[in-house]
Amino acid sequence: MRTRDLFERHRLRCTCQRLALYEALKASTNHPTAEELYRVVKPQAGRLSLATVYNTLEALCKVGLARKMPTTNGSCRYDADTNEHSHVRLRETGEIRDLPAELSERLVRELPRHIIAEIEQRLGVKVYGAKVQLLARWANRSD
Amino acid sequence: MRTRDLFERHRLRCTCQRLALYEALKASTNHPTAEELYRVVKPQAGRLSLATVYNTLEALCKVGLARKMPTTNGSCRYDADTNEHSHVRLRETGEIRDLPAELSERLVRELPRHIIAEIEQRLGVKVYGAKVQLLARWANRSD
DNA sequence: GTACGTGCAAAATGTTTGCATCATT
DNA sequence: AATGATGCAAACATTTTGCACGTAC
DSSP states (O other): OOOOHHHHHHTTTOOOOHHHHHHHHOEEEEEEOOHHHHHHHHHHEEESOOOHHHHHHHHHHHHOOOOOEEEEEOOEEEEEOOOOOEEEEEETTTOOOOOHHHHHHHHHTTTTTTHHHHHHHHHEEEEEEEEEEEEEEESSOOO | OOHHHHHTTTOOOOOOHHHHHHHHHHHOSOOOBBBHHHHHHHHHHSOHHHHHHHHHHHHHOOOOOOOEEESSSSOEEEESSOOOEEEEETTTOOEEEEOOOOOOOOHHHHHHHHHHHHHHHHHTEEOOOEEEEEEEESSSOOO
């Protein structure tokens, strides 16, 4: 679906800043911070301020087109993908990397069934999905 | 174990500020922010500054006696519990429930090893922890 | 034309730092 | 005595806000 239509459906004004920001967010593989998004989009968009990036991201989150994810080190990260996926969080940088789709799927699919069943029973819920966050550090460095 | 011994084991100086902060963190049921902890401990501790709270929390995190958890709204929260825990998110309400510690541990411990290994190799990282978010709905209701 | 979005700069918030002093080992 | 922690205030980083102007509907 075209971004314009998507925006209209959610009653969002189609300003060039918002369109550009959303496109950039969708295109990015890592989960950018507001600042990173600003640096990427600014050159193309001409007039753009950081405040607009924050406003836009908040508007997108409010209608569910983006998600805000907290980090332990300062800035929040954003993500345009609407379906849940697993990721790795790097300890040193706070950076979040998506797992390759195939690995992500396998990881979730192979979660231990019997434990899930026990959780369902004990909490009285039906689990329909899962997301794994792996905590990692770089393998080759030692900081 | 007495806090003093715990600190000595981790090569942390036993200052009254640190001892009081750690005790307060351990005693708290919700996960306090640095600011909240400061307000609670200050009256007892006499001399105490917010900077010391941050320093202390960082020191505690470094040796694994506390954990820093990000939030989407500004300040980080801290927790004296040393192990990451998984949770269930309810689809309808957005509510997040911690898994019982024992189930949480088993779930993480039994994550498929070979997939983790493959992820480590492909991304060049060393995974040292994990956290699972299960997405669920109520088993008996249909809202 | 109106309602809402934008840019800018300034404020608010949360966290870190530099440095002189003080306490623990 | 030496090492490291503390308090204070100032610096820093991230995010939010107020307001005049501009743009999509």
